[in-house]
Amino acid sequence: MKAGIVGLPNVGKSTLFNCLSNAKAQSANFPFCTIEPNIGVVNVPDARLEKLESLVNPERVIPATVEIVDIAGLVKGASKGEGLGNQFLGNIRETDAILHVLRCFDNDNVVHVDGSVDPIRDMETIDMELQLKDLETLEKKLDKVKRAARTGNKEAQKEEAALLKIKEGLEAGISVRAIEISDDDKKDYILPLQFITDKPVMYVCNVDEAAAVSGNAYVEKVKAAVANEKAEVVVLAVGTEADITELETYEERQMFLEDLGLTEPGSAKLIRGAYKLLDLETYFTAGEKEVRAWTIPVGATAPQAAGVIHTDFEKGFIRAEVISYDDYIKYGSEAKVKEAGKMRVEGKDYVVQDGDVMHFRFNV
DSSP states (O other): OEEEEEOSTTSSHHHHHHHHHOOOOOOOSSTTOOOSOEEEEEEOOOHHHHHHHHHHOOSEEEOOEEEEEEOOOOOTTGGGTOTTHHHHHHHHHTOSEEEEEEEOOOOTTSOOTTSSOOHHHHHHHHHHHHHHHHHHHHHHHHHHHHHHHHTTOHHHHHHHHHHHHHHHHHHTTOOGGGSOOOHHHIIIIIGGGOOGGGSOEEEEEEOOGGGTTTOOHHHHHHHHHTTTTTOEEEEEOHHHHHHHHHOSSHHHHHHHHHHHTOSSOHHHHHHHHHHHHTTEEEEEEEOSSEEEEEEEETTOBHHHHHHHHOHHHHHTEEEEEEEOHHHHHHHOSHHHHHHTTOOEEEOTTOBOOTTOEEEEEEOO
16 A cells, blocks of 8 residues: 655655655755655554563564655646656556645745745645546546436436536536545446545645644644545654654654654654555554564455465455454453453454454464
8 A cells, every 4th residue: 555745846755755764765955856756665653563562572573564655746737747747647646645745834945846835825736736637537437428328328327427526526626535425426436537636635734843843824724725625634844854863863863852842753643644544454463473563454354354464364264363452451461361251253254453463263
């Protein structure tokens, strides 16, 4: 599962990518510094994994991960191929969620592609280009559907009505994810078209160090602008986060954070948010060899969760032995959980809960 970092040129995308992945994407004070998308696999910070490690004392610990893609900066006219538009839009289409970086700080030494700082204008610039690309996708489909609808095809008529509703919203500058439409119509007619503006989005407000904790007036404007969009907003002092990641020891990093009034790096909060944005959750396996976090979609069943480890586990699934995370911590070991009668045996229909500690029995 991939989350793509997008934004206008020079708003801090590559610096953010470096913070998240420690893969040093080139970053510089001019537009189009990033040409090819950089890809980093990022560990998801999870205090539960550390707790399980302290109880089990395994040989190794493997966290959950998210793939982060740093995509080239977008400019006006991208939907018509301006700048790196076609390449940008192709790259973003391949992602599952969007991390939209907005410049929310003043600094005369950092050039802005439009000459002034205005995160709402910047957001609208990118949204408009993505909406125009979605309109292009929609109109191609609508032409075919209209022809079928005119023959009296009832299914085509239903699809035409749904697509026209999306068209009306896009033409009014509303992203697909914010257009009200029935769940059935969305599943049958909208999701198959993979609209870019239907992807879940998190707005990352890039602020200066002084605004790292409480934000600023720019951030408040962004929050107000996206209030109806079912979108997340995260405040991050990207330049400061970059400085923190350069410090060599954990103690130095903690001192820096405390001076800022933060309990953890903002990047950790952002990664967890991206994981949630992708509609993912975690279950654990815990043993002497390893304690490991496994990534599954929210709502996955026990056999589907087993299949993440190996397809044979899903094919030959018999049952799952499940301990809730809270019970594992409360009793301190698997043996004590069993003694207390808190280990459950679950079958094929069990929907895995975030934080479950699981063993699978299977036969192939």
